[in-house]
Amino acid sequence: MLRAYDYAEPAGERGALQDSQLFQREKQIAQNFVITHPLKTETEVCPVCGSRNTRFIFQRWDVNYRFCDDCDSIFVPIDPETCAEYLELPEMKELRCSDAYQSQAVQRRRGIWADFVMWAEYRTYRYLGRNTRLDLIDFGNKYTGYMELFQESKLCGRYELRNSLFPLESPHIEQADVVLYLNQLQHECMPAESLKQIRRALKDDGILILNTRLGSGFDILTLKGGTDNIFPYEHIMLPSKRGLEIILDQAGFDLLEITTPGTRDMEAVLKNRERIEDTNFFVKYLLDNADGAVMADFQQFLQKSGLSSFAQVVAKKR
């Protein structure tokens, strides 16, 4: 299984997905919901590996995130009803479906999305032996510009959108060659159950392409929760790399490839250095003394070693 290789630093904007005003609005809607819907329990069971060996790691908006000492995943112990209600929040849907929100996302992310589509084309060829005119089912995609790039790519024959904010008219595909599950795992309180459902949408020889933030990434663990971009109940599941492997195995997938091509861990840690604990002497020393070249090398080391907080995965049905 391919686990790591060299990455070139991707060109283009790696900044925030939305401008500050839209992002603040998005966070405000989430925060209002969280305040009026506090956690019903503080269950200690890890939703990834089932261990009770979990402990408090950080708090955001009075919500306690927990860390599993057995699989290193980070999670919010949320009940499925509250989780579903958050995802259906009409105010959030309205904001995210708005032209302003969608056009900001396209402006800021088109290049990165296009790189990802190209990566998916390579991976599909590698594992399916072909990469044209395939049946794709895209679970939960929130961005019209991203959907269009997939639909327009040579990869795509038929395209179906499922579980999305958008009521897109698309053909029903019984079972697809490729299932896309992009940036969705963060919303899952029962990740393996969701992936079992997704598995049913895949042909026997089909592949799952998934990406997600990883709780075991350098910036998340160093900053204990990462940046302001991570907040409840938008992010309730941050599996570790091992946690991700466990989830896929439980859901009946064989992992073909997991890589962490993230490029922003060091940048996030630098920008939020006041959040680094005083006892984290090594990272503080690194930030105080390393020049740009060392920082870039360190980021590349994180990428190659599976230690960055963004993962891309290819898996097949077992």
Ligand SMILES: [Zn+2]
């Ligand atoms: Zn665990």
